[in-house]
Amino acid sequence: MPSGALLFQSVILGLLLGGLYALLAAGLTLYFGIMRVVMIAHSAFLILAAYLAWWSHARLGVDPLLSMVVTIPLFFGLGVLLQRLLLARLRPVTLTMMSVLLTFAIAVLIEGLLGYAFTGTQRRIQLGYGSASIGLFGARIAVVKLIAFGLAAVALLTLYLLLKRTRFGWALRATIQHPDAARLIGIDTDRIAGFGFGVGLATAAVGGTALALDTTIYPSLHWHWIGPLMAIIVVGGLGSVPGAAVAAMLLGLVQSLLQIPLGTTWAQTVFYLALFATLAFRPQGFFGGRLAQRF
Amino acid sequence: MTSRATRTSRATRGRRATALGAAVALLLAGCGDDGGSGSSDDPIVVGISLPLTGDFSEPGKGVQRGYEAWAKITNDKGGLLGRQVELKILDDQSNADRVVADYEQLIGKDNVDIVVGPFSTRLVVPAARVAEEYGMLFVEPAGAAKEVFTQGFKNLFYAAPAVADDHYNHLAEYLLALPPGQRPTTVAYAAMDDPFAQGTAYGLKAKLEAGGVRTVVDEVYPPNTTDFSTIAAKIAASRADMVVGGSQYQDGVNLIVALQQLRYQPKLAAFSTAPTSPEFAAAIGNKTEGILAPTGYTQKAPYPSNVEFVEKYTAQFGSPPEEDEANAYTTGQVVAAAVTAAGCAEQGECQQKLVDWIRGNKVETVVGPLTWDATGKPQGAHMIQQWVGGQIQIVLPTEAKEVDIVYPKPAW
């Protein structure tokens, strides 16, 4: 039986990890809401952002957090271009299938280019505060993990406010819920959809920076993220941002706790078990369902 | 490309290929880099597959530098049998499937004269099987795990002093000889699921358990693990007196940082491979004090060929050689000794002569004199190094030590 301290430590680690999952899953959910696209390349962009953060720190000596000044606008632009130039070209009737293939191809392309540019060697940002930590009721929380979680939380909150409180958010929600009606009341749904993709991809920029703070990165790492993320959005109910966030925190926590008895690798299987169970017994997801279209 | 490559399958029988088939074959074969073919003026081509990218690219590049140093030093002295040595190095991306295709290409298509081993134990077994099935001698710098020697290979020799399980022998002896009150009583082990890395940790584990030291954590993680926080949490929660990491490079760094984040302070910390890397200290923020690591090589070893190696290697690459470089160089020395003694270096019957010679003789190398048993296992032991005063120094065995071992280790 694991000690209370270890359990508490694991709960904290799980929540910190869940925060990052939630942010990334929110991006995936946006894409799906807008276009019924499952964006396989999301986590490849995540790793790309992490590499840019690492690179700017290792080569330019800039703090990795500052790299977001460049990566967030860059990824927003890439997201818009991706939607307008590539995904919008696909035939609507085969869109779901072909968009998965297309974004898969983009993921492979990014992985290959990363491997070419930075080699397959594992990289890690060496920060002065890398091994610093603060105590909390006997548990220890690494400062870098706390920063990463803070980033994710701020980004999620921003996303929420953007969707709920701005005119763009209103237009985006309208586009997601009823595109025809949205067009009728004068919303340029094409433009809005493009921007929506930009916002989704910007979450990958933030997530990548957060990721780079405390983990080793290598080009093929994105496969270890896309699996859990896809499981999260399916369990959460495709298209539901709150559903994805709840599923992310929950699965992150369960994964972290399961690592105590099962070890790191077996614990990861919880995502896939949840995915298979959801599809087999409740394909509409556990937290989305009819709420799927609402924020 | 067909003229010399047809030794194994005479191509004259079925020339009536269709256009498509012929095009395929031409495309596949159209890029022959002709290796040596045994004439006395041709260079001796040594084929190697190395992980220049992927999981093992850091040590892989070290091994590459060692081979390059060996080729240069050998050629500067007139080569082997009056022939120059030429290296043909392919990148296997740390991938077992590629390593097989690489040796297949080196032996079957490029027709190299000699093949030597790749890096990482995981890749040695598949590579050695290719060499074995083509009847080639296979001296290798990195097949340290015991399963390498249980495959029934007859042409394989490991060019290093000791196999992985014996790396910590001196440390185990030292710890078990301590008075019972000072001896660590609990140990936490975390090892990569890799025959070499795990072999080192489990070799020590077996000896300490036999001596009555309790194992409180025993974690195995796959090579692509990036998040060590939970493993570290388990180790920290166990409050073990000693932590042993069966690590390669990055995983060792990650685990140490994760342990430091949790402010875990063991009396002793031993990690394989990672602490001997030149980048190690910077990677963990210079909090290295007291970390132990086994090594099979020291630049200060007095063997004549080592003095020459360190001097010329430093001149060539600007920094002194590490263990990976030395192991590759040792491999070259073993091959060179066999080629010189057998008087030949090409595919075919010559290979058996080389094998027979190595089996029956002792070779002087930069890691000392080496001999092998019937399975190709070397008969020696490793030294133990420790980070003392900001640099890594030999502490065990006592007759080779540079400084005294620091136990318990200071806080990191």
Add this chain to the structure above:
Amino acid sequence: MPSASDPTRAHRLGGPLRAVAILALAAAVLSFPSWAPNPYILSAGVVVLNYAVLSTSWNFVGGFTGYISLGHGALAGLGGYATGLLVVRAGLPSFVALAAATLLVAAVAVPIGYAALRVRGASFVIVSIALVLILLLVAQSWASLTGGSRGLVVPRPFPGLLRPEHHRIFFYLFAALLALALLVWWLVDRSRFGLGLKAIREDEDKAESLGTPTFAYKLVVFVVSAGFTGLAGGLYALWFGDLDPVFQFSILTGSYLVLMALLGGVRQLFGPLVGALVVGVGLEYFKVEFGNTPLHLAATGLLLALVVLFMPDGVLPAVGALADRFLRPAQSSIREVTAAELREQRDTAPPGADRAADPPTELPVGAVDGRSGKEGP
């Protein structure tokens, strides 16, 4: 091909001509070991044949139903590991183990297919990717059974054989397996069962309302496809001898298969085979010529993206259609439009899809040229 896949083409290419072409191809494949210039080329030939079998197996699902699986690499890996483990742990003779492993993979495919095919569209692809990742995890973690990251050594079925002979035997075994897979695909293509599957591809709703048991059909063909994939994977394990989880359960393998099939054309019997020849030979060529760089991956991604964007029905069919347009311009006036195409034109785009600028680029050759398919779940 006297089938519903592509009727016009079948009339164009006369029967005798086809027979000659097939015979020539068979002769080229069968004589390859005797004119392969060295054992390395022969081993590369085995790799290419393995790809051909795998992509043909993939095409049972991809070609007939239009469901795209990225996880067939994992099914092959499972076949490989099952074969290897049955030999190593259960002591079965190599080829008995191979047969048992094939059945096992087919059996495992039933629950996977059940979860994946219940919902249409994206979730099938998600499950297929998840399959690769989960099997990788299991193979790595369950080290006491699989050997974990250290890999699994599969004993040679013909011990004592020199390597070139070993390659030769397996080349013929793979060729036989390829012939079997092609034959079964051809038979399915001509059957009522095949007709039902193609109805699913064209319009799953309509097929269902017309009484086709779509779920059962999809499941059966998925299991058949998995069985062939597992068989090929097991044969590969016997040939190759060293199994490593990272390579056996690789997303990349799956994506190669999709690329091959899409490149050659998923509606053609020989499409995946041709795609495998092009991609497989290309891969080996570039590896020998330029070494092994991550650019392979980039090139694969780029090619796949281009095919998806511009030639989703395959490169060879597109080229064939282009040639057709030049050869018989008169026919293009007699345009047959399918319901699906009409629907597509009529279809108001989902939000964001940039419609108007996308005239139907496909050519008026195939009458039954379904563009319909899956909506999101």
